[in-house]
Amino acid sequence: MAGLTDLGVAQIRDGVRDGAFSAREVAEAFNAIVEKGRALNVYTVETPELALAAADAADKARASGDLKPLSGVPLGIKDLFATEGVATTAGSRILEGFTPPYESTVSGNLKRAGAGMLGKLNMDEFAMGSSNETSAWGPVLSPWRRGDGGNAPLTPGGSSGGSAAAVAARLAPGVTGTDTGGSIRQPAAFVGIAGIKPTYGRCSRWGMVAFASSLDQAGPMARDVRDCAVMLEAMAGFDPKDSTSLDLPVPAWEASLSSDMRGKRIGIPREYRIDGVPAEIDEVWEKGIACMRDAGAEIVEVSLPHTKYALPTYYIIAPAEASSNLARYDGVRYGLRVAPEQGNLTDMYEATRAAGFGAEVKRRIMIGTYVLSAGFYDAYFNRAQKVRALIARDFERVWERCDLILTPTAPSAAFALGEKSNDPIAMYLNDVFAVPASLAGLPAMSVPAGLNAEGLPLGLQLVGKALDEQSVLNAGLALEERAGFTARPEAWW
């Protein structure tokens, strides 16, 4: 049944429930299309048997009348999530051959909600990257191509590039992503899908390979806002195994979805209008503002004065935490071990980490080690922590004037593979709009808003108050309804 892979998460859930098709039919259809989509390098591991097993369980559950919230929905899981019995490498050679004996809380929550797993999704190594080019397993190709007749392979963004491409190419109805400084939102924008990073602490980080602990957050990526709400409800929730997890009930986000924006004030931060950003970004932003106004919202100009410090702050804090988080990959207990003949322990560390980590990961470990070093700690790490507090305070103050903030998600449309891979600063600039919400721990979502002149998707970002995912989702829905984004890439692969 070809049409089944065109369905989204909620549609599959409802169809299975209503008996329009069986879960097994859905799983088989996706398993087949996943196999056909291998040219995109989206999946690092395919698990068709797990998708089928969950589907059969769903069909049985339907027969016995105890369907779960995601029964019959097969999903792709970013390879940053540990999956019991299924290889988990976080895009790194240093974890080659590592099969965890445990399941991350988030992927476990999805399983318990009845979802099946199609496979593990390619990503930037340890989630460090904005183009998926740092993956040890090769870059993911975006299903999108420029409408200029050229066939330059484009990036799906990163670090959740495999996740984004899978949804855009219909190789999964929904997927998990993770976002440390834009890793859900930027790829979602690049491939024309929706993705939300919830408030820091909504989703447990237990079993998620750590990049930067104070920033890492899991979130769903899917075709539309409703699907994101459905998935997030299943993923989120208090987890006593994560001390930073929020001990709060999970709201019924899907049931409360409403695109009525009357009475809501949308803030437009002036600091997000930066030099050198192409006109098409401003244009889609204007379009978004018009949509919000049309949905009944009041538009207010606001100021987030410390915005310009967000990116440098992020590129101190995230590498600092990463340099420590990645110290455990030492060749002693699991993953890659390179032990030179006659070498000692230090030789083994050096050889293992030299061979196991890619260039970008090494760069960030070095930056992080430097900013934490005696004599530099106060000038870099400590100062960055202070600036981070100021950035969070900017948002606190702005919430006195508005309920949500609307900005572009990324400063450009998707770029070609190789275009920025030798220029780390240009690559880091991709996250210039995404990083402030990460530093403040706020819920933020990207929703597709239009195509640029080359026919590539552009996304807009909505940032909300802490714990107010509902308003973010509602505004996303209002934008989605009015922007009328229906484009999808042609299947050339």
Added chain:
Amino acid sequence: MSDYRIHGATGEWEVVIGLEVHAQVTSRAKLFSGASTEFGAEPNTQVSLVDAAMPGMLPVPNAECIRQAVRTGMALEAQINPWSRFDRKNYFYADLPQGYQISQLYHPIVGEGEIEILLDDKDEGSARRVGVERIHLEQDAGKLMHDQHPTMSYVDLNRSGVALMEIVSKPDMRSPEEAGAYIRKLRSILRYVGSCDGNMEQGSMRADVNVSVRRPGQPFGTRTETKNVNSVRFIMAAIEYEANRQVDLLESGGTIVQETRLWDPDKAETRSLRSKEEAHDYRYFPDPDLLPVELSDAFLADCRASLPELPDAKRRRYEGALGLPAYNAAVLTAEVETARWFEALLEKLGHEHAVRASNWVISDLFGALNRLGKALAESPVTPAQAAELLRLTADGTLSGTLAKQVFEIMLETGEDPAAIVEARGLKQTSDTGAIDKVIADVLAANADKVAEYRSGKDKLFGFFVGQTMKAMAGKANPQVVNELLKKALG
């Protein structure tokens, strides 16, 4: 201040000592994981996913470890910080799976406190106060095993993640004896509180010993730190060795380098491990996986309410309310087990007999256990049995000699004293008729000595007592024998 001095070739030197004691927190589970902490298990059988630092694993603080650190701080009358935080101390070693130790550098859970030490148990005037700088919580590391393979080392992670309290003293000690008294007193307090078993052989308590020397009255000298010394004797020996080494070095024109040293118990010397220049840059920063530790008033009140009577207070009570000699009070309160044993005995016997009971415990019981090579916990005689024995002596049922006999049988068989007295007929008799009859026989058999006594040789009285007691197999009440003999000898 101590007058302990090292007499160098060029004059006198004063020793300055500070101790950093690592005490394993008594808790069934580790500081940040649910894995067991039991000593002596097979390698790598008490290791959770968190302890092995598997990808994506996160630490969750063990509330019991936090409670124990707070109770310890309270026992040292220390500042308890209602807000503290965990930091990461980053370094690579094979026994450190995370690549960092979770510790508390910037905001420890316990601040300044104080420990009172007695250099002489009999003399309150020998009391000194040693400042405690701080107590923080941290993870222990695993252990490398070098004897399992010809070319490789193996790692045992059973200890990895076990909770330690690092108790940092101020540089307030001035002699090996003071350091020894400090460590013994600290150990005693920890065991009273129940926050550490103080078992130095099993590594539950070990000390980093900071030593420097100076001319009396001069500023502190450069110190060295001798790591992981694991007995009171070794700590004192390491200080003595290190202080003498430093004096020798300084007097021969050398300078002390700030360095980390190792104690070699076989050679009884310290050896350089690494200098300050080679020291790690630990890149401490707040652990982003953990929230700050915030202690509520209710939690603090609960911790305080759970504290037992501590050794100093107990010693003063024994001396005051119970009227014990200072030495007895000090001996009986030094170890929590001794005090518990003594108090269980008093509970049965009555506090009015405290002095006699304390003497009996210290001389008779300790003497016997010492002879048998047993610890108090292994005593064949229970406090209740001891109370019974002392009561039988007090009410005249047993003479001192009989009591000793009965006690020996108790030690051997573990039987109750009353049962022993009954079964073996060891009861003392005050039956004047029976005693008079024996006395009459003794006097008749020793008519010559009776005559001598009556002519003024008073010393012979003891002879008659001895003969009478002997004839009665030691069971006669000596007081009654005395009275009746005096009457008979007229």
